[in-house]
Amino acid sequence: MTIPLVDFAPYRTGTDADRKSVAVAIDDAFCSAGFVYLANHGISPDRVAQCFEWSARFFALPDEVKQIAPHPPGFTHHRGYSGCGKEKVTQMMFEQSDLARARAAAPDVKESFESGNPIDNAQPNIWLPEKELPGFKDFMENFFEDCKHLIHEILGALSLALSLPESLALPATHAQSLFQLRLLHYPAISRSLLTSGSRTRISAHSDFGTLTLLFQDEVGGLEVEDPDPLKKGTFHPVPPRPGTVIVNIADLMERWSNGRWKSTVHRVGPPPPASGGGGDPTTVVPARYSIPFFATADPQTVISALPGTYDSQNPKRWDSVTAAEYVQMRMSALY
Numbered sequence: 001m002t003i004p005l006v007d008f009a010p011y012r013t014g015t016d017a018d019r020k021s022v023a024v025a026i027d028d029a030f031c032s033a034g035f036v037y038l039a040n041h042g043i044s045p046d047r048v049a050q051c052f053e054w055s056a057r058f059f060a061l062p063d064e065v066k067q068i069a070p071h072p073p074g075f076t077h078h079r080g081y082s083g084c085g086k087e088k089v090t091q092m093m094f095e096q097s098d099l100a101r102a103r104a105a106a107p108d109v110k111e112s113f114e115s116g117n118p119i120d121n122a123q124p125n126i127w128l129p130e131k132e133l134p135g136f137k138d139f140m141e142n143f144f145e146d147c148k149h150l151i152h153e154i155l156g157a158l159s160l161a162l163s164l165p166e167s168l169a170l171p172a173t174h175a176q177s178l179f180q181l182r183l184l185h186y187p188a189i190s191r192s193l194l195t196s197g198s199r200t201r202i203s204a205h206s207d208f209g210t211l212t213l214l215f216q217d218e219v220g221g222l223e224v225e226d227p228d229p230l231k232k233g234t235f236h237p238v239p240p241r242p243g244t245v246i247v248n249i250a251d252l253m254e255r256w257s258n259g260r261w262k263s264t265v266h267r268v269g270p271p272p273p274a275s276g277g278g279g280d281p282t283t284v285v286p287a288r289y290s291i292p293f294f295a296t297a298d299p300q301t302v303i304s305a306l307p308g309t310y311d312s313q314n315p316k317r318w319d320s321v322t323a324a325e326y327v328q329m330r331m332s333a334l335y
Ligand SMILES: O=C(O)CCC(=O)C(=O)O
Pocket: 182, 184, 202, 207, 214, 216, 222, 266, 267, 268, 289, 290, 291, 292
């Protein structure tokens, strides 16, 4: 299984025919893998590198400083800083006793900082005081805009791929752009802790919203589950490809497309031996940084199979749900 690479430049600057062929290529990738590498996506390599630098600066701050902007208890306000072990990502596990057991058996060894759209009154941002890291908030707010713009372009391409009428075009369903920018740091850790399964970087899961952008550094370790139901449990590496952004389908979009686009399960495991210490289990693997950006539809949007994704042979597979109901249901398992 390989993740297709699509050059996005012709969508941004080409003719109508160019736009259509890019849309079809993205559609194909989402039908088969649920993931695509997008090249020439319009966010410059410099901007992305700067975001990684800000992220490294943030996580290098002393713990007591990062704790000035803490993630609030519970799952309804997903903003601010979460230290190692606070969040455990699971897949469709909702019983408190099961969640507690999963957390104790194999904690996720990662720390994160979440920020969102400044207009999101339901989840206000939680920043450090400006003097602790001058320029950080400003940069993140601007980078949010860059990612938001790209999400809207991809939604336009997907609408084109399905030939949706203007009244049903996907960008309008994301008009509020209540998205989430996440900085992730997986500290250096002994390889054997990861290979034995007593610690995880991020456990296998699918994303909750509609689309995710993912920037990763050069360390590696991201893996996707084979979408063939007969190969459940088989994971394939998604190595870093400089200059590209990974885009993947999340659960709400899978439902919305009646299963046409796959919300593929993914995880972060030990990096390949080449990125530090060979495969020797006694070595420490390097820290890893990644930057996911999660998009979702406006909260009251009713998610019901889009025209063209169902017919009498292929009926609607899921009941309608609002975007807000589904995301809250999944988030409740995180904290
Ligand atoms: O760190 C990564 O590459 C993946 C992160 C991820 O899957 C997530 O935060 O949902």
